[in-house]
Amino acid sequence: xxxxxxxxxxxxxxxxxxxxxxxxxxxxxxxxxxxxxxxxxxxxxxxxxxxxxxxxxxxxxxxxxxxxxxxxxxxxxxxxxxxxxxxxxxxxxxxxxxxxxxxxxxxxxxxxxxxxxxxxxxxxxxxxxxxxxxxxxxxxxxxxxxxxxxxxxxxxxxxxxxxxxxxxxxxxxxxxxxxxxxxxxxxxxxxxxxxxxxxxxxxxxxxxxxxxxxxxxxxxxxxxxxxxxxxxxxxxxxxxxxxxxxxxxxxxxxxxxxxxxxxxxxxxxxxxxxxxxxxxxxxxxxxxxxxxxxxxxxxxxxxxxxxxxxxxxxxxxxxxxxxxxxxxxxxxxxxxxxxxxxxxxxxxx
Numbered sequence: 101x102x103x104x105x106x107x108x109x110x111x112x113x114x115x116x117x118x119x120x121x122x123x124x125x126x127x128x129x130x131x132x133x134x135x136x137x138x139x140x141x142x143x144x145x146x147x148x149x150x151x152x153x154x155x156x157x158x159x160x161x162x163x164x165x166x167x168x169x170x171x172x173x174x175x176x177x178x179x180x181x182x183x184x185x186x187x188x189x190x191x192x193x194x195x196x197x198x199x200x201x202x203x204x205x206x207x208x209x210x211x212x213x214x215x216x217x218x219x220x221x222x223x224x225x226x227x228x229x230x231x232x233x234x235x236x237x238x239x240x241x242x243x244x245x246x247x248x249x250x251x252x253x254x255x256x257x258x259x260x261x262x263x264x265x266x267x268x269x270x271x272x273x274x275x276x277x278x279x280x281x282x283x284x285x286x287x288x289x290x291x292x293x294x295x296x297x298x299x300x301x302x303x304x305x306x307x308x309x310x311x312x313x314x315x316x317x318x319x320x321x322x323x324x325x326x327x328x329x330x331x332x333x334x335x336x337x338x339x340x341x342x343x344x345x346x347x348x349x350x351x352x353x354x355x356x357x358x359x360x361x362x363x364x365x366x367x368x369x370x371x372x373x374x375x376x377x378x379x380x381x382x383x384x385x386x387x388x389x390x391x392x393x394x395x396x397x398x399x400x401x402x403x404x405x406x407x408x409x410x411x412x413x414x415x416x417x418x419x420x421x422x423x424x425x426x427x428x429x430x431x432x433x434x435x436x437x438x439x440x441x442x443x444x445x446x447x448x449x
Contacts (some may be wrong), residue, residue, distance in 0.1 A: 109255040167195075167363050175205045175235040181258050193369030196251050196259045198363045203233035204247040204263045205359045212245055212265035217366070219261035220226050226254050228447030243267045276399075279433040285407045287345035288325040292316060322368055325407075332396045341379045341414035345372050345409050353405040364404035365437055366396060369426060374443040375444050377414035377422025385448035392421065395440045402428070402436035420446055 169177040179199045197219055205214065225231065231251050236244035244266055251259035295312050298304065327344035349364050376390050377385075403406065409429040416423050426439035 115346045121263045158438060167198050167360070167367065169199060169202050169206070169233065169392045171206070172232075175207055175237065177233040177235070178204070178230055179233065180230045186215055187226075189224075190390070191227050191230045191231070191258070192368040192370070193221055193394060195245055196225065196231070197261070197370065197396075198220070198367035199231065200233055200249040201263060201366050202253055202360075203235050204261070205265075205363070207235050207247060208239060208245045208265045209240075210359070212267050214263055214362050214398055215266040216395070216397045217261055217263040219259065219392050220393045223256070224390075225251070225258040229253055231258070238262075243269070270301075273298075279409065279429045280348075280411060281434070282327045282344055282409060285325040288327065288346065288443065290322050291326075305424050320350065322347060322371065324372075327409075333406050338382045339379045339416075341376050343372060343376050343379070343410075343412040345410045345412070347371070348407045349405045351405065353403065355403065361402060361404045362398055365398075365402070365408075365428060368404065369396060369428070369437070369439045370394065370409075370441070372410055373412050373424045373426045373439060373441050374422075376412040376424045377417045377443055379414070379447055380417070385447075386445065387442065387448035388446040390444050392442045392444050397438045398436070399438065400430070400434050400436045402430050402434075402446050407431055408436065417445065418446060 110374045167183065169179050172178055193392070197217070200219065201214060201217060231253055234250045234252060236250075238248055244264055247263050247265070249261045249263065251261075295316055299309060299312055308429040325346035327346065347368050349368065353364065355358060370391065374389065378386060378389065408431070411427040411429065413426075414422055414423060414424045420447050422443045424439075424441045424443060426437075426441070427435055428437035430436050
């Protein structure tokens with residue numbers, strides 16, 4: 101779900117050439133993110149500590165507005181801030197998932213952390229109207245708590261979610277896949293870098309220039325660094341359904357708030373994932389693409405205001421649906437979150 105997808109086909113040539121030019125200005129992207137983290141210097145550690153101290157007032161937009169809910173009753177919450185960078189007529193799925201998780205988290209013992217959620221997008225919501233979140237207490241046990249959440253507009257559910265929270269337990273049963281070897285995010289251009297360079301192209305049509313300028317002027321609560329470049333994300337040539345993107349929330353959230361980091365990750369997890377299943381058929385025009393469901397599993401603590409590698413892939417598409425899987429990796433190589441989503445895709449008539 102890309103913020104400038106609406107005009108990607110018209111700016112493809114300029115963006116791809118811009119990407120190559122900006123990437124050359126970066127330092128050599130040959131090191132692995134996982135190995136680079138292992139060999140991080142003392143200066144890097146001090147820089148992170150200073151960031152925690154000095155950025156305390158630069159709170160994340162996602163935390164302070166988009167994921168802030170008003171409590172109306174014991175298990176009833178309202179969200180009035182429905183942020184959107186995509187200029188769509190529908191609610192952004194990641195925001196609904198994140199807000200529903202915020203609501204559920206406010207009703208459980210704070211010593212428990214979410215370990216999984218499973219949700220369905222029932223119908224399109226209206227971003228110009230507030231959303232009510234009704235939480236039902238399914239069960240509180242010694243180690244687990246379960247909650248069911250409905251997102252409601254105009255008296256009807258637009259989204260439903262079941263979430264489970266777990267008390268921290270030590271276990272000898274441990275294994276995980278290995279994180280892909282990719283360039284560090286600091287060695288890759290951001291979307292804003294690419295678009296700023298794009299504006300410098302003399303023959304850029306005025307209408308496209310105005311759209312880019314409006315996008316750059318907006319406060320975006322997250323940031324991308326695309327490992328595969330603009331060729332995969334904005335190209336028209338069919339490619340393998342695999343995407344690697346560094347992502348993080350802008351602003352400061354800090355350590356110790358595991359529940360909020362999980363809610364922010366729920367928001368971020370919907371940004372790239374749904375688009376993966378259409379990559380092998382880029383030569384077919386998209387008439388409709390929307391998320392049908394969204395599931396997440398939280399494996400290890402992480403900070404969503406620090407860079408994480410989002411690995412997305414789609415094993416199959418058919419019957420107007422595409423299946424997508426995602427993994428969010430910490431920079432030290434730890435698999436923090438797994439994601440699954442099915443997307444409705446219909447061709448342009």
